[in-house]
């Protein structure tokens with residue numbers, strides 16, 4: 001008799017005893033001891049096996065033995081009745097199903113619904129078109145307007161974004177003013193600082209910075225919350241109640257972002273110009289009074305108007321893009337993550353492209 | 367008896383704010399039995415089940431799970447316990463980004479001891495065991511029916527061949543034929559694997575066909591605990607109305 005305990009822990013011990021041409025396994029035969037069992041398999045070869053002394057046999061261990069026997073139960077095996085029930089389950093499973101697993105291509109097709117750019121472009125256009133139609137509808141039925149939802153969206157996407165946009169604006173204002181000061185001083189053109197700051201911030205930086213921050217924080221939140229509603233079937237619940245996703249979910253968010261972005265931009269502008277004022281005061285000895293007077297006299301109102309108009313378009317763009325990706329996801333967590341990423345990436349790209357477009361469009365207005 | 371009972375709960379009090387759900391519940395699950403918990407909607411069956419498996423820490427009271435006191439359990443013992451119990455949640459709680467096969471194979475892959483091929487075979491075996499076909503194995507949870515989701519959840523709970531199985535309304539999404547298959551599956555598994563089962567169910571067929579004992583939750587406590595016959599004879603008004611259908615249509619019981 002040869003006995004070799006395989007593990008120090010007695011609970012894990014699995015022992016193989018060979019005598020009279022019969023192999024007997026004793027100890028625990030379960031998923032925890034599968035590695036030990038697999039190590040013993042070469043020793044077993046085709047010896048008749050006695051399992052009646054094994055205290056446990058679970059399906060993992062049974063399956064290992066089953067495969068060792070080449071997918072059948074040899075006549076010579078001795079089993080307890082409990083153990084044979086487990087082999088009954090394995091026998092009842094066709095070998096083809098046991099060994100079936102999906103190809104990579106099958107998995108990929110199921111996992112990542114490949115959004116072609118055409119589909120996305122069409123979806124965005126449909127979302128936008130539906131939004132316009134719904135705005136017309138609400139203009140005709142003002143009493144139906146989802147006021148509370150809009151107000152909540154204004155608070156969530158706009159008001160709570162105020163601190164971060166103001167801080168970002170202030171810091172960028174300081175940096176921009178400092179860098180401009182260095183160059184302006186070389187040319188003795190210190191008095192142009194208000195002009196540079198005014199045009200740069202009001203027309204370009206304020207709207208762009210605010211929109212990018214909003215796309216990152218409010219746009220992603222919209223996509224994630226709508227995507228979660230798909231996951232929990234809340235979207236289906238709305239649909240069966242006959243409530244339009246577009247009217248109830250998209251319109252409030254789009255209106256909120258279109259209204260709040262310009263307001264936020266005005267605050268960001270003030271912060272950035274204030275930052276510029278401090279920096280100019282420190283760097284160029286330009287007094288705040290002179291700076292403000294310069295802003296008033298040198299900077300045309302049209303820059304502010306262009307900036308505010310752009311930010312309105314940016315806000316609506318963020319809303320349409322993030323709502324589209326939120327609503328078009330599939331009900332699983334992976335899709336939720338992908339859609340949120342796509343939404344932020346596309347929002348920011350769209351903002352920059354639109355900004356370039358506006359730069360060309362408004363080039364004669366200055 | 368108490369020593370090797372898989373689940374022992376003593377003086378469980380569960381309270382959410384002012385709302386007392388359980389007020390001093392004592393419950394002992396015997397080894398190898400199928401214990402059903404019944405009670406009205408909102409009577410705290412799910413909360414009790416969550417307390418027993420250690421997902422929810424009761425306001426007061428002690429629970430021993432497979433001999434380990436849950437309150438004092440270290441992270442390591444808790445993790446070891448998790449491999450010895452299987453849970454099927456009321457809503458299935460499948461991983462939505464995984465296919466059926468991956469859901470069932472997931473607990474196996476987390477062991478880090480089994481080769482990939484064996485994990486897949488075991489998962490396919492469990493999928494077949496619970497009555498699903500191989501063609502369902504590559505679907506995502508969102509693409510299968512509610513009853514199939516319950517069965518996938520059961521297959522996942524069975525993946526590690528647990529000693530103790532907790533089921534929260536396992537047959538609620540099943541048609542009568544599938545429910546019968548389920549009853550057969552559980553009763554044969556329990557003989558093959560020495561399973562102890564604690565389940566919450568509203569389905570009278572499952573209840574009478576499977577339960578060794580029934581615990582009735584009402585008035586924040588276990589008002590009756592015993593064999594189905596004993597419980598049905600209990601005079602408590604809730605129990606009387608709960609089992610009235612069974613008395614009015616006795617054929618259900620014989621099914």
Ligand SMILES: Nc1ncnc2c1ncn2[C@@H]1O[C@H](COP(=O)(O)OP(=O)(O)OP(=O)(O)O)[C@@H](O)[C@H]1O
Nearest residue numbers: 382385387405406407408409410411412413414456
């Ligand atoms: N996290 C929680 N916070 C507050 N109250 C809770 C919480 N979880 C459960 N409850 C309350 O506890 C009570 C019992 O809930 P539980 O989910 O256990 O009911 P149940 O018996 O499982 O009902 P059902 O048969 O409908 O599933 C309910 O009144 C519920 O409102």
Ligand SMILES: [Mg+2]
Nearest residue numbers: 411412456534
């Ligand atoms: Mg419940």
